[in-house]
Amino acid sequence: MTTVRVSRFVSTVALSMCVAAMVGGCAGGAGQDDAGEPRPVPRSPQAQDDLLKTAESALARRCLTEREMPSVSVSAAPRGSAGQAPVPQRQFPYGIDDPAWAAEHGFGGAAGTRQAQQPAPQAPQPGKKAAEQQRRLADAMFGSGRRELSTRTATGLVVRANSDGCLAAAQRVLYGDQARWFRTEVAVNNLGAAAHDRVTRDPAYRAALNRWARCVAPVQKAEDPAELRSTWQRRARDLDPRQAADLQKRYAVAEARCVRSTDLAGTGARLEKHHAADLRGEYADLIDEHRQLREHGLRHAVRHGL
Known part of the structure; x- marks a missing residue:
């Protein structure tokens, strides 16, 4: 637990x-807009x-x-190295499904998929008094x-x-x-x-995930996209930055192509709608409260x- x-x-x-x-x-004034009229609830x-x-x-x-x-x-949060443009954020809850995006960005900015990335710089630690x-x-x-x-x-x-x-x-x-x-x-x-958790345990999603694993195996054996990313991160420790980046993009493209060919992301999205509806019914009283x-x-x- x-x-x-x-x-x-x-x-x-x-x-x-x-x-x-x-x-x-x-x-401004309590419950009033600039003209002095009562403010409505948005x-x-x-x-x-x-x-x-x-x-x-x-x-x-x-x-x-x-x-x-x-x-x-106020300490500013680290924003990456100078001269590096931020990677655009994309939501890929069931694996990257855009090979062109993966070829350009690798795993970077792929939110919602437990991506394996290099640790962000740590913020300076405050002094004892602070x-x-x-x-x-x-x-x-x-x-x-x-x-x-x-x-x-x-x-x-x-x-x-x-x-x-x-x-x-x-x-x-x-x-x-x-x-x-x-x-x-x-x-x-x-x-x-x-809802996402229920999807990952749904037999239909597990079947699609097995198809994805067979598809990606010629590039790198992995049971799911998270394991593929972990494998890249582990191997990248022994590579120079350029080699690590090239390997990341190779794995990311393989992930995306197999997600596309097995409809892994589409299956996850369809199942999520179903499970989300079930949860809304189960928690209807709490949602109303x-x-x-x-x-x-x-x-x-x-x-x-x-």
């Missing part, structure tokens, strides 16, 4: 950037998500201010001590969090019940992962100009 402690896995850089986002200005899901994030940040910022937390410096400030800030933001909240996702993952930090306080104000919000938010946000809490938060945010 895997347990995730959601309150403490925020890195120093992420925490600094989170706090930096919170110290910005607030919206209609689009993205706009609603943005409003809830902004509202949580504003409420958490007030809480941190009340606790007189020290300010922290580290202590970060720890105090993390305690104030996410809580400390025993994690009172716990829930299990559809994939069996146990997620825990504190209820005494400023984020928890913000969620209590915004949604009315932090424990219910935590339980439904974690569960609903993991339904996509649950989550929707109600979101609506409560949106109305509160608009009413109070957050």
Whole structure:
């Protein structure tokens, strides 16, 4: 059984950037637009998500201010070596299915497929005083001590969090019940992962994966794309950068051609729709509860100009 402690896995850089986002200005008059008219609740899901994030940040910022937390410096996250253009991100949840893309980018930027890439440069570690400030800030933001909240996702993952930090306080104000919000938010946000997990265990997908493994074997034996990437990463350690890049593209193209010829990605996508529909039915009550809490938060945010 895997347990995730959601309150403490925020890195120093992420925490600094989170706090930096919170110290910005607030919206105008409570519940009013620039013309003084009542603000409506946004209609689009993205706009609603943005409003809830902004509202949580504003409420958490007030809480941190009340606790007189020290300010922290913001460290920029590493963005790769100078002169190197970022690799465009593509979603390939069931293996790369674009041979031309693979020929140009290899495995790079193939999100959602557990790609094997070189480790990113580590952010500079803070000094002792800064580290202590970060720890105090993390305690104030996410809580400390025993994690009172716990829930299990559809994939069996146990997620825990504190209820005494400023984020928890913000969620209590915004949604009315932090424990219910935590339980439904974690569960609903993991339904996509649950659908993907069911796909990987579906006999129809396993059959397509076996076809893919037979297809790719002349280039490199592997049971699935993740193993192919791991093999490349292991072999690349003994190669110079150019050779490693060439081998990566060779493996990536082989993966993509076999994904295409066996319809591995198409099979996964079709099965995912089926399993996602099943999960929505199984978790209908929880999804409805989550929707109600979101609506409560949106109305509160608009009413109070957050």
